[in-house]
Amino acid sequence: MKIIEHDLHDNLYRTHLYLVICEDPAEWAEWLKKPEIAYTGEQINHSGSEAAFYRIKPDESDDCNFNVIFMRRMHIPTLCHELSHFIIYTFDEKSVPISEENTEAFAYYFEFWMNTILEEWRELVRQPKQLPVNNKIIGSGAN
Secondary structure, X not given: OOOEEEEEEEOOOOEEEEEEEOOOHHHHHHHHOOOOOOOOOOOOOOOOOOEEEEEEOOOOOOOOOEEEEEEXXXXXXXXXXXXXXXXXXXXXXXXXXXXXXXXHHHHHHHHHHHHHXXXXXXXXXXXXXXXXXXXXXXXXXXX
């Protein structure tokens, strides 16, 4: 099974996000066993899931080592859903409030991650002007 892995970083909140795309969720559990990941949390079983979000902690502390979004395929609505989980956890960990007065922080951070991930995806498929997502091509020159 082919696994597409993106290792992404953010310098503002100093977060680390892996985006792992693999059609077989059984492979997600295997990916978490990699020595550099060292996931020791609950056993995962997402046989019916399109995606999942995990925070990897080095110990029982509240500090997060890095985050993982697993997806069966690149699907923008699902990515938005999982990124929302990631951002809310990141803001909580960094003591950034999520409130009516602070919606711009969430919106800008969400935009940052969408742009980062979509740029990585464009580079991966080597089509700088077109991007296959949701089983369609988007970008300039697309139908």
